[in-house]
Each structure stands twice: as C-alpha cells, then as structure tokens.
Amino acid sequence: EPEVTQTPSHQVTQMxxxxxxxxVPISNHLYFYWYRQILGQKVEFLVSxxxxxxxEKSEIFDDQFSVERPDGSNFTLKIRSTKLEDSAMYFCASGGGSGRGExxxxxxxxxLLVL
Amino acid sequence: DQQVKQNSPSLSVQEGRISILNCDYTNSMFDYFLWYKKYPAEGPTFLISISSIKDKNEDGRFTVFLNKSAKHLSLHIVPSQPGDSAVYFCAAIPLSNTGKLIFGQGTTLQVKP
Structure with a gap:
C-alpha cells in the first residue's frame, strides 16, 4: 500500500x-500539507x-518557514532560523482529490528538538 | 473562530463493549468531519469521515454520527478490541476548500482484555 515517508525521523539542532x-508524498497525490504537534498539544495545520x-498557511507559518517541491517527488519544509518553540513533531500529509473531504x-x- | 474540541482526554472500555468518543465544534462552516487514530511514534491514520450533509456513516465496526443542531459528532466502535487502543482525533475541514484539517485535542482510548 502506498505511504507517505518522512526523513529524518529525529533531528536535533541548535537554536x-x-x-x-x-x-515523499504518495505518488499520484496533488495536495500536500505540513502539520505540527507540540508535545501535549493539538495537531496544528501549518501550510497547504x-x-x-x-x-493556505496558518499564522504559525511566518517568514521563517518555507515549503518547496523541488523535483516532483519530494516535498520539503525549511525552517530558516530555528527557535526553541519550534520543537515539535512535524507531520507531512498528502491527498489525492480536490481537498474537500478527501x-x-x-x-x-x-x-525536531531545538536546543 | 474555528474550533474542534474533544473534552474527554481518556476513555477506558472492556473488550467487546462499545466505545463512544465525542467531539464538539464551534463553527458551522465545516464541510467534512473525520476521525483519525494515532499510535505512538506514528502519524495519524484515517478511520472514517462524514459529510456535513449526512448524519451517519458506517464502516465495519466504526460508525460516525453527526448532530448539526448540537454541533456534535461521535465515533462508535463496536465491538471494541485491544488493538483499538490508541489516541483518537476528531478533525474538521472548513469550507475554505484547501482541505486543511482542524484537529481536536485527542482522546486516548484503552480497551482492556
């Protein structure tokens, strides 16, 4: 069964x-998303x-964040200058249809752990 | 403000009995509602969804009920199995048409053998 993969599984970085x-989203999907979950909190939408x-992007997704689909298969989230509060679990998601109800x-x- | 709330952080049920997980929302401008299950160290896994124009959707052991007047939905799992033990998230898709999900806080279900 096709699946979404993410790398790395863990990353530790300095502030x-x-x-x-x-x-790497599912190959025939057209819609891509990033979410994050700070420990003990809700899963929050970042960007579609x-x-x-x-x-669409949320208020969290400020100028420090960017996304890219560089080669038609990968989908990346870049955080330019990490802050302590960026420590969280980051989830990528993909969807195949119009997005509504898909x-x-x-x-x-x-x-991600920022020290 | 578009909010989705799961007011019960945990639920414990005996194997074979019914599990009922609840979710409330505060905005009528949601198009679809979904339930996801999450095991530790994994991403959320889709379980079942319901359109805002329906009031019930069933898939095997899982049934979702939507009460629009009460802005409430529930997930019923019958019969519950130990493998159902996980965190369950209610999520909603606004009418913005980008497909973003707004999640509740999650409810941890424990099914005891």
Whole structure:
C-alpha cells in the first residue's frame, strides 16, 4: 500500500540553525500539507500546497518557514532560523482529490528538538 | 473562530463493549468531519469521515454520527478490541476548500482484555 515517508525521523539542532524536513508524498497525490504537534498539544495545520504554490498557511507559518517541491517527488519544509518553540513533531500529509473531504494520508513524522 | 474540541482526554472500555468518543465544534462552516487514530511514534491514520450533509456513516465496526443542531459528532466502535487502543482525533475541514484539517485535542482510548 502506498505511504507517505518522512526523513529524518529525529533531528536535533541548535537554536538559530536552519533545518530542512523532507517528505515523499504518495505518488499520484496533488495536495500536500505540513502539520505540527507540540508535545501535549493539538495537531496544528501549518501550510497547504497545490499546483506548485501555497494555497493556505496558518499564522504559525511566518517568514521563517518555507515549503518547496523541488523535483516532483519530494516535498520539503525549511525552517530558516530555528527557535526553541519550534520543537515539535512535524507531520507531512498528502491527498489525492480536490481537498474537500478527501482523505489525507500522514507520514510517520519528524521529531525536531531545538536546543 | 474555528474550533474542534474533544473534552474527554481518556476513555477506558472492556473488550467487546462499545466505545463512544465525542467531539464538539464551534463553527458551522465545516464541510467534512473525520476521525483519525494515532499510535505512538506514528502519524495519524484515517478511520472514517462524514459529510456535513449526512448524519451517519458506517464502516465495519466504526460508525460516525453527526448532530448539526448540537454541533456534535461521535465515533462508535463496536465491538471494541485491544488493538483499538490508541489516541483518537476528531478533525474538521472548513469550507475554505484547501482541505486543511482542524484537529481536536485527542482522546486516548484503552480497551482492556
């Protein structure tokens, strides 16, 4: 069964460093998402991406964040200058249809720890 | 403000009995509602969804009920199995059409053998 994969599974970084989280969505999917879950809190929407551009982003997704689909298969989330409060589990998801009511399939997540 | 709330952080049920997980929302501008299950160290896994124009959807042991007037939905699992023990998230898709999910806090279900 096709699945969303994410690398790395864990990343530890120093405050102020740049990190890139990588995702390989399901191959025939057209809609891509990043979410995060800070320990003990809700899963929060960060950004949605369709047709090579951001379709919606949350207030969390400020200028320090960017997304890219560099080669038609990978989908990346970059945090330019990490802060302590960026420590969280980051989930990538992809969906095949119009987005409305379409099931989103989640990857296993990347646990980011900013020291 | 679009919010989804799961007010019960945990639920414990005996194997074979019914599990009922509840979810409330505060905004009528949601298009679809979904339930996801999450095991530790894994991403959320889709279970079942319901359109805002329906009031019930069933898939095997899982049934979701939607009460629009009360802004409430529930997930029924019958019969519950020990393998159902996980965190269950209610999620909603607003009418914005980008497909973003708004999640509740989650309810940890423990099914005892």
């Amino acid at each position: 102020g460093q740049e990190v890139i989280l990588r995702c 991406f369709y047709n090579n551009e951001i379709s 099931t989103q399939y989640f990857g296993p997540g990347t646990r």
